Amino acid sequence: MYNILGIGKSGLKSSQYKLDAVADNLANVNTNGYKSKEVSFQELLNNEDINAGSKSGVGKINFQQGNFVESPFDYHMAINGNGFFGVYDGEGNLMLTRNGGFHKNLDGTISDDNGYPLVVDYLVPLEEWGNDRVNITANGDIVSANNETDVLGKIILYYPENLDSLISLGEGRYLPSGEVPLYDSIENEEIFGNIEQHYLEASNADITKSFVDMITTQRSYSLSAKAVQTTDEMMNIINGIKR
Template sequence: MFNGLKIGQTGMNTAQKVMDNVADKIANGSTPGYKKAQVGFQELLRNEMGGQEVPLGQSATGSSVGIGSRAVRQKTDFTPGAILPTEGPWDLALEGDGFFGVLLENGTLALTRNGAFQRGAEGMLTDSQGHPLVVDEAVPAAAWPSGKLTVTAEGRILGEGNAVLGQILRFAPGNVDELIPLGEGRFLPTAGADVRNSRENPETSFGPIRQGALESSNADALESLTEMIVTQRAYQANAKSLTTADEMLEAINTIL
């Protein structure tokens, strides 16, 4: 009976965590470069049924009773989103493998597929949170001409007369499943991870950069809404089992 309460409680907690992930996907359905997370279920410890338990049937062997479930973040889905044209002069999209690099407040490198960049007050290219884009500058960004500049497929930033002002670096982690999600479409490589860049590892395959375009989110709105309905039903079923177990305990207490 108490296991029934435990199973209902863990089931509700699991459904809530899955719903949080669904809500995150729905909220970021239009966020450039957003990568959805996949959340799965994991069964908690199972208790083997002893000789004093009620048998399930003559042929039932090795029977056991689970004590609930929990939600487990399995992995991030890095499937590329569609490339859509924009009017932003510093909107950039990676067509293929690789990530842009931005520097966090402490100087740590973070990777992102969100190419919605802008020029900051000091001329540097930054993301929406003000983190500077990793650029190998041939000319200090503060000295770049104002207005729209050209970004080639290889990431070269060109000024008047095709003068090279800098090179946008692209990054390729050895294993994307080891990236730690930070939110806002940014990912942190784990300590000691093999992260290659287009300057030091030109032999590595990096997708070309397309200026005036953004990669769309890979979260599908219809799929997310369907998952939301299924998760709501699971939450309601576990809530009902919890209520039923509570009513049975109340009935037992009344009899005793």
């Protein structure tokens, strides 16, 4: 009986974990550059190789490139191939993202919609850029639309040696691991994809698949809950007979 309760409990925890991942995918279907979470299940066995339940975890993040959507804004970009944009949080920590929805603020700084500044190697001070439109080349050079020989700065891309080492921070942002080499497009330009100006990379979360996963996982949760309830009722009956 206790083994059945344990199996039911592990089933509930596994289903809840997957529901959390599915909910995150659904919530970010329209988040530019978001990468969907994939949950795997593993059977638990005791010493006698008897089923003892299951466990789940985010097996991996699906880093497959999403579709590109056109945008009229100069600082909207997508990366065609390997690479992540770098942004800084309020404490100066580097975060990586595929969301290229940036804009130039009134003070001249370039940031995303959350106010996180984009990592740029500035060759000309921001205050000297003026209000002219800019062109962004495939290798990240930011040049004045009025004078294309005037390189104002260069957007730096990043790529970890192991994608699975990235720590998800939510909303398509990731924290690089300090234990895994992190390459940048200044010293290792050949391993990076091209920047496409006037495009945004859409989320790669599949809304249809996510809804199917949600329905099947909810049913699995209900079955596990029913198994626990039924076992508990049987144990109460047995305990009543013993008295």
